[in-house]
Amino acid sequence: MIYADGTPMVWPIPAFALLGAVVIFVFSRWWAPRTAGKIACTAVGISFLWTLVVAAHLLGSGARQLAIHEPLWTWLSGAGPVDAKIGFYVDRLALVFAIIVSGVGWLIHLYSYAYMEGDEGERRFFGYLNLFVFSMLTLVMADNAFFMFLGWEGVGACSFLLIGHWYQKSENCAAAQKAFLVTRLGDVFLILGILICALLVGVDYTNLVGFDKVRELPQVDAFGHLSGKTVLLIAGLFLLAGAAGKSAQLPLQVWLPDAMAGPTPVSALIHAATMVTAGVYLIARFHQLFVQVPELMAAVALVGVLTAFYGATCAIVQTDIKRVLAYSTISQIGYMILGLGVGAFSLGVFHFFTHAFYKALLFLAAGTVIHSLHGEQNIFNMGGLKRFLPRTYLAFLAGAASLAGFPLVTAGFFSKDGILWSALTTQFGSVPIYLLGLFTALLTAIYSFRLVFIVFFGEQRKEIHPHAPSSLLEWPVMILALFAVVAGYLNLPHAFGGGAWWEHFFEPVFKEAEARPLVHDGAKELLAAGASGLLALVGIAAAWKLYGPPARRIVPEPVIAAGEIQNDTPAPYKSPLANLLFAGWYFDRLYMRVFVRGFKLVATLANLVDNVIVDGFYELVALIVRGFHALLVFFQNGRTSRYALVMLFGAVAITTFALMWR
Amino acid sequence: MVPAEHALIVATILFCLGAIGVLVRRNFLFVLMAIEIMLNAAGLAFVAASGIHGQPDGQIFFLFILPVAAAEVAIGLALGVLLRLRYGTLDLWQIAQTRED
């Protein structure tokens, strides 16, 4: 699996995951259910190992290449601008994503092996999980946008299948359908954007540098003589919409909280670490397009910061542990998009990198908690779990600290601070965006430690009997916790005396597209970092004050009936503001009223038109034919008397006519 | 003396009654009877015409109608017996709905 010149082949990375999926789907029915999990873990493990081999080749000392381009065969050609090839392209961007997908994916596979034990759909679960890893690897490693779209749809399908894993409950099916339909709306825009790009410069990633030539064009003939810049703006907005659909950004974020209906490892892998960051990958991959139009960058940054704010505000009042994390994911991806939007592409990807660790960790730890409490998800029924789950508590604490941006010792601090600093200082940044981002960081600290204090501190609120988690439920979490702490030092800023290794690492990918901070003053940078670090500490203190064991809560404990929390759970708070945030700013209700009811109205109207006008015409035709038919039946019913009647009628008619024209 | 129109009108009425009988009765024998009535009415019309002109030709035509009617009844009744044996009924509507295998 190594080329003659020593370059490792790339295609085995997704191929192993696909092989695992195929083997599970075809053969596992004759094997024990646990075997499927073993196969899945092995397949993804090999994929991960091979990714490391490729990484070692690309990054090792004496590496002669920056990227491996591996065209395999042509899929479609000659269909207008569509020239789709199957092939892989692994540069440093794709490599980072592939490492996260296969590496974190592998850890989550191992965790799932313990978590899903005894589930009736175990074989199916691991088959889909492997298929997902294959699709995601295809998405990040494809060498052109059409092939990437194939992977993009594949992860959407796997997401749908895994959200609806427990399909016996209709809410889960509804959540799966909602996720599928909302992301599909984004996908429609994505394919439109890809087609525009295909018309402009082609879809091969090596061609994407051609966008700067497009910007210079006074008019583009294929697009109604719009100027090149306008066309780029349209294409970029379409791509942004596609990214927003997949990455749960405003205004297409509604599906992600409901997607928590799936098993917790699925939420960790698909709806936190990997699939939902596909939008980040997309924008980073098409950075040559986005940097051409400043307005486009502004739109990206605005979507990012607003989504970050939105997610943080909603997360602060949720009562379901997984929904808190889901809104937090929305918020953190908002940060990533903000980083991309202010031109700090490498920092946006860096935040993806750290987020993948600590959010996967948080989800897995939450899964352990839920598992130990026999399916309880309402945080107000938890409490005092520190004593029962000490290792999980430590891991969760590390993840929450990273999420909150606890200064200096967590990965989240460095990645988020880098983005905020860029938002303030690059050419695309501005002060209001920075301030909103900073405020969101405060909210983030509050809600993450609210979770910690309510779940792990204080007294047990309910008579619960937690059972100890097995070791396989704990040590993947510990590994992730380690990375959640140390991964930040990969990009220690110059102001802290670091080398900003990560940013240099991405220089071959983003080149001059990466916007550098315009302010080169270490003191100011330290000041800004200090401010955000201080805010994180303030947030943690506020959370202690509000939700810690000694707190008399300003926000009273919500009243939730037994059962799981869904979007249509009745408002549990007394405060209307809290209820607004609890229901996600009523986006669901709005969409239900505007789109679903509007669609139903249009459908009713269309049905009416169809029934009355269109069908009416054909009913008329049928009526005429039926009339003739009835006439023939009247004459030809086989009864002698009827024939005689017709004969008499003829005789009468002839007599009458003979008399009239006599 | 009877006006010829009256005789012809009576013949017409009888003919129409016979025709109605052919159309509305379900039983084969009744249809045959109604046909007899129609033929009979035609014969009456011939006789009336003969009376108007004082010539025997009309009555001779009635003489031709007689064997026609006799033959028709002979064949018709034989047919009725056959129908009854084959279908078990003389109901023309029912026979019309029955298909030969």
Next chain:
Amino acid sequence: MTLLAVIFYIAAAVAILATGAVLFARNAVNAVLYLLVSLFGVALMMYSLGGAFVAILEIIVYAGAIVVLFLFVIMMLNIARIEQHKDLQPPTRPQLLVPVILALVLMADLGIAIYAAAAGVSSGKTITVTAIGETLYRQHYLGVELASLVLLIGLIGALHLGSAAWFTHQKEANQDGTC
């Protein structure tokens, strides 16, 4: 109004009423008897119109032969009573509607034609058998041959159908026997 005219009108009324009774009869034997009355009425009308010979023939052939044939068949097939045969039901009003309308139109047509022709008055003079015979065998001898042919064909046809009926009956009887 002469006696013959009186006889004509009375006979016409009787014939029409009897014919109507045939149409609505619920019993096959009754219907045949009404038919007999109707035929007698027609025969009387023929007599009053000067056709004494044809009146006699009418009674002999129709009443004496045809009606008796009907009676024989009814007795043979045993279909006299409505209780066993719902096909003997008299026609209902909806069934009557269209035929009656057509018949009324036809009557109107024929009535118009008759009155338009202004046929004149029947003399009532009896046409003798001699005159009929002479005309028949001098001018219409071909018709006589044709009539005999019609009777022959009727004979053959009735015989054929009757034998077919007989064989059918035999077959069914055999089948019954085997069962």
